[in-house]
Structure formats: structure tokens, C-alpha cells
Amino acid sequence: MENEEDESIEETTTDNDEGEEIAEFDGEEISREVVVPGEVLTEDTKNFLPGRGTILNKDRTKIISLNIGLKQINKNYINVIPLKGFYTPRAGDKVIALVTDKNPVKYRLDINAKDEGILKPKNTVKRNRTRGFRGGGSDSAAPSTDKYQIGDILIVKVLSADRLNQPELTTVGQYLGKRRDGIVISINPPKIPRVIGRNGSMIKMLKNLTKSNIFVTQNGRIWLKGENIAYERLLIDAIKKIEREAHTVGLTDRISEYIDNEKKIRGIN
Amino acid sequence: MPLIIKDEYPEKLFREDGKRLDGRDKHELRPIKMEVGVLKNADGSAYLEWGNNKIFCAVYGPRDVHPHYLAKPDKGILRVFYRMATFSVFDRKRPAPGRREKEISMVLGDCLEPLLFLELYPGNSFEVFINVMDADGGTRCACVTAAALALADAGVPMRSLVTAVAVGKIDGELVTDLSGIEDKAGDADLPCAITWFNEEISLLQFDGSMDLKEFDEVLTLAKNALIKIHEIQLNTLKNKYIAIQEEYSGGENKK
Numbered sequence: 366m367e368n369e370e371d372e373s374i375e376e377t378t379t380d381n382d383e384g385e386e387i388a389e390f391d392g393e394e395i396s397r398e399v400v401v402p403g404e405v406l407t408e409d410t411k412n413f414l415p416g417r418g419t420i421l422n423k424d425r426t427k428i429i430s431l432n433i434g435l436k437q438i439n440k441n442y443i444n445v446i447p448l449k450g451f452y453t454p455r456a457g458d459k460v461i462a463l464v465t466d467k468n469p470v471k472y473r474l475d476i477n478a479k480d481e482g483i484l485k486p487k488n489t490v491k492r493n494r495t496r497g498f499r500g501g502g503s504d505s506a507a508p509s510t511d512k513y514q515i516g517d518i519l520i521v522k523v524l525s526a527d528r529l530n531q532p533e534l535t536t537v538g539q540y541l542g543k544r545r546d547g548i549v550i551s552i553n554p555p556k557i558p559r560v561i562g563r564n565g566s567m568i569k570m571l572k573n574l575t576k577s578n579i580f581v582t583q584n585g586r587i588w589l590k591g592e593n594i595a596y597e598r599l600l601i602d603a604i605k606k607i608e609r610e611a612h613t614v615g616l617t618d619r620i621s622e623y624i625d626n627e628k629k630i631r632g633i634n
Numbered sequence: 635m636p637l638i639i640k641d642e643y644p645e646k647l648f649r650e651d652g653k654r655l656d657g658r659d660k661h662e663l664r665p666i667k668m669e670v671g672v673l674k675n676a677d678g679s680a681y682l683e684w685g686n687n688k689i690f691c692a693v694y695g696p697r698d699v700h701p702h703y704l705a706k707p708d709k710g711i712l713r714v715f716y717r718m719a720t721f722s723v724f725d726r727k728r729p730a731p732g733r734r735e736k737e738i739s740m741v742l743g744d745c746l747e748p749l750l751f752l753e754l755y756p757g758n759s760f761e762v763f764i765n766v767m768d769a770d771g772g773t774r775c776a777c778v779t780a781a782a783l784a785l786a787d788a789g790v791p792m793r794s795l796v797t798a799v800a801v802g803k804i805d806g807e808l809v810t811d812l813s814g815i816e817d818k819a820g821d822a823d824l825p826c827a828i829t830w831f832n833e834e835i836s837l838l839q840f841d842g843s844m845d846l847k848e849f850d851e852v853l854t855l856a857k858n859a860l861i862k863i864h865e866i867q868l869n870t871l872k873n874k875y876i877a878i879q880e881e882y883s884g885g886e887n888k889k
Contacts, residue, residue: 397883399875399879401786401871402786402794403792418791420793422831429831431793433789448875449787449788450789528754529757613879613883619882
């Protein structure tokens with residue numbers, strides 16, 4: 366029997382999920398200076414400290430960049446915001462996953478990270494009773510892996526993740542669970558904060574202009590569902606444009622203009 | 635009927651006007667053209683034209699190691715696959731990897747490894763696939779240069795780039811950037827690579843004869859050439875993004 370209560374997800378706003386990430390990318394203080402690996406960011410190591418994406422050289426006289434990215438100075442930290450890279454799971458992230466394998470004990474999920482995620486059946490059902498209660502409930506059997514099939518698209522939360530072990534996932538929580546409709550597209554994970562925009566400005570604009578539901582996740586996958594296929598196509602084109610121009614200035618206004626123009630050209634309103 | 639090409643080399647490797655056979659000066663590089671992000675399905679990629687050499691390079695990773703027994707529990711591994719296309723040289727190159735390709739793959743791997751933070755990716759691998767489409771001397775140097783670009787394009791954290799060039803001795807004179815014929819008929823051939831975060835030599839192979847004084851001299855020549863090539867590498871990586879910036883900023887943010 367299908368469990369309806371936690372699968373009828375309300376597609377409401379999701380922009381408050383990724384509050385901390387936004388400030389890193391969409392700040393006014395970011396210089397639009399592109400740096401490459403090995404480039405010296407500063408030789409003034411007394412006043413500046415190496416932040417994200419940077420490292421001190423061996424004799425601690427220079428701060429050098431590790432990634433191809435944008436140089437950013439935040440107080441006395443020098444950061445490099447990468448323009449390209451891969452997703453590293455962190456506890457608490459909500460990600461879109463694809464069931465690739467299952468056995469009676471666990472599911473394996475592709476979460477676009479270097480390791481496959483593990484979803485145990487105990488993390489797919491809500492625990493109603495307190496632990497240790499022996500009331501002899503009728504459904505006291507251990508949960509099995511019958512709930513999802515190979516090929517299903519799930520929205521999951523990362524419970525634990527580190528460098529050595531496979532990340533553990535859960536489908537219990539708000540917005541989490543199986544998606545039955547919509548389209549999932551994939552972009553480069555470091556560009557995700559730009560699709561969300563500062564305080565969710567970009568995603569709100571996209572939702573209003575294309576009358577669509579969007580769910581953006583940190584692993585570079587975006588779930589979307591519009592009123593009809595024309596809106597969905599327009600939205601995908603707009604997101605691809607954001608990905609390409611993520612490091613330019615005044616992106617939100619430009620995308621808004623682009624969508625208005627494209628609506629006229631494509632004859633949708 | 636098989637095409638027979640006589641394996642004869644010219645007696646002199648310098649023309650009468652003192653230039654080399656392809657019209658270069660002693661320390662002039664062949665024309666270099668680089669491009670990044672050329673292969674759609676790779677995580678990072680680069681295309682390099684260095685004289686007549688044409689090289690594609692693709693990078694994937696971090697990802698699972700196959701076969702699994704190669705994985706190391708305490709650090710990631712870097713695997714390099716150097717392959718030559720069958721049509722890349724005069725005689726048909728047999729497509730199976732031979733002794734030479736396995737050796738160069740290993741040498742390139744050792745050359746690139748100090749750049750990466752492999753200890754951050756235990757049990758995973760980075761894979762670099764290099765395909766030589768057209769070969770004309772100094773392919774291993776060109777491959778190092780292209781692989782560094784592709785790794786940076788993939789967004790892999792790196793300490794710096796690495797650049798390589800071949801220097802050597804032909805007809806008793808020290809020259810920079812040997813072409814195919816100079817490589818075979820010359821007196822000495824010395825490919826070398828520098829990692830820029832510590833300016834240390836990461837690849838040094840030597841074939842031929844040269845005295846110690848010349849050896850020192852030729853390394854200085856290599857350094858000068860490497861600085862020029864490194865500059866092209868940096869500009870190639872940056873231009874991919876700066877071109878898009880300038881398209882929209884109207885030149886106000888020009889750096």
C-alpha cells in the first residue's frame with residue numbers, strides 16, 4: 366500500500382533552504398576578477414588570511430588560488446568562488462537523487478557526488494511510536510525496501526557525510542519523498558547559488574514569470590514543472606543561460622528581460 | 635600495396651641562412667593554440683595544437699575506481715591514459731597500447747600528481763585521457779601542458795599548473811622546442827616540466843649526449859620558454875569566462 370501522507374508534497378517555496386550559500390556568490394563586494402590555479406592572490410599575509418579555495422605557499426609568504434574562480438575579499442579572508450567543480454555532500458543538504466540499485470536492506474542512490482548515497486528503509490517511514498514501545502501494533506514488521514523502485518526520482522536529505530564513508534540519506538521530512546511528475550535537469554553545482562539568487566530573488570522571478578514550480582538542490586539538479594511544455598522549455602533555456610553567465614553582473618535583470626522577450630517570440634503569455 | 639617511407643634524415647638540421655629546417659630561430663617556439671571545454675561529456679577537457687601536434691585531453695573525477703583493487707584507502711589515485719591515434723604517425727600506429735604508451739602514461743601521471751590534493755579523495759580516482767591525433771615531436775611535453783589545462787577546467791583543486799617543453803642539441807647547437815625530425819636526428823633531447831607552485835622540475839628525461847655545462851645552459855633555455863607557454867595557459871583558462879563577461883559588461887569591468 367502506498368503511503369500517501371508523506372508523498373503528496375506541496376510544491377511551495379524552497380528558497381529559505383539554502384540561506385547560507387547565497388551570500389557567498391551574489392555579493393556586491395565580489396570583484397569580477399577571474400583567477401586560475403596557482404595564481405598569487407596577495408603577498409600581504411599579515412593582513413589577509415586564506416579562506417575557501419585558497420592556500421598559503423610553503424614559506425607562508427603568498428596566498429595562492431586552488432580553483433578557477435572569482436576572487437572575493439571578505440573582511441580579512443581571501444576566498445575564491447569556484448566557477449566549475451563537483452558536489453560534495455554535507456549533512457543537512459536536500460538533494461535530488463535517482464534510485465540506481467536496491468536490495469532487501471538498503472537502496473543505493475545516485476546523488477551526483479563521488480560516492481553513491483545509502484538510503485536505509487528505516488529512514489523512509491515516519492516513526493510514529495516512541496522507541497521501545499511494545500504495544501503489539503499490527504504493522505510492527507521491519508520496514509522493507511518495497512516502497513521505491515529502481516529508476517525513481519527522490520528528494521532526499523543528507524543525514525551524514527564525510528570523506529571516507531558513503532553518505533546516509535533520509536526521505537522523512539518536509540518536501541522530501543518521491544516525485545511522480547515534472548522534469549529534472551542538471552547544471553554545474555557551483556552555479557546553483559546563482560539560480561537561487563540573493564535571498565531567493567532569482568528563483569522567485571523565475572517562478573512568477575514562467576508560472577512554474579521549481580525545486581533547486583545543492584547537487585546541481587533542478588526539478589521543475591510548469592503549466593505546459595512551452596513554459597517548461599522556456600524555463601530550461603533560462604536556467605541554461607544563468608549557468609553560462611553566472612559570473613557576470615546584473616544577471617537577474619537580464620534574465621527577466623530575456624524571458625519577456627522570449628515569451629513574445631514564442632507567442633506564450 | 636604498403637606505402638614505404640624511407641627512414642632517411644637530412645644531413646644538416648640547419649639551413650644555410652642559419653635557421654632551422656622549419657624556418658624557426660634557435661630559441662623560437664612552434665605556434666601554440668590552446669582551447670578548454672571542447673568535449674561536452676567530460677568533466678574538463680582541453681585541445682592543444684603545438685606545431686603539428688594535435689592533442690585532445692579529457693578529465694573525469696573524482697569517481698569510483700575500476701578495477702576496485704586499485705583503490706587506496708588513504709588517498710585517491712590519478713590515472714593517466716596516453717594513447718596515439720592510428721593515423722597520428724607515418725606508419726600506421728597499432729592501436730593496442732605498447733611499451734612506449736604505458737611508459738609515457740606513467741611518466742605523465744608522476745608529473746601531474748604533485749599538483750593535486752589526492753589525500754582528500756580516499757578511495758576515488760581522477761582519470762586523465764589523452765589522445766594524440768597528430769604527432770610531430772615533443773608529444774609528451776604537449777600532453778603535460780594539455781592535461782594541466784583540462785584538470786583546471788574540470789574544477790579540480792590544484793596547487794598550480796604545470797608546463798613542459800623539450801630542449802636539446804642539434805648539430806652541436808642548443809635549441810628550444812624540438813620538432814619530430816630534430817628529435818630523431820639530433821644529438822640530445824631533454825623534455826622537462828615545471829610545477830609553478832614551487833618552481834621545481836616535475837619531469838626530466840634525457841636522451842643523447844651533452845656535457846654538464848651545456849646541461850645547465852639548456853635548462854635555463856627551457857625555463858625561458860616555459861614562462862612563455864605558462865602565460866598562454868593562464869590566458870586560455872581565463873578567456874573562457876572573461877569573453878562572456880565582456881559580452882555583457884560593455885567593457886566597464888575590463889581587467
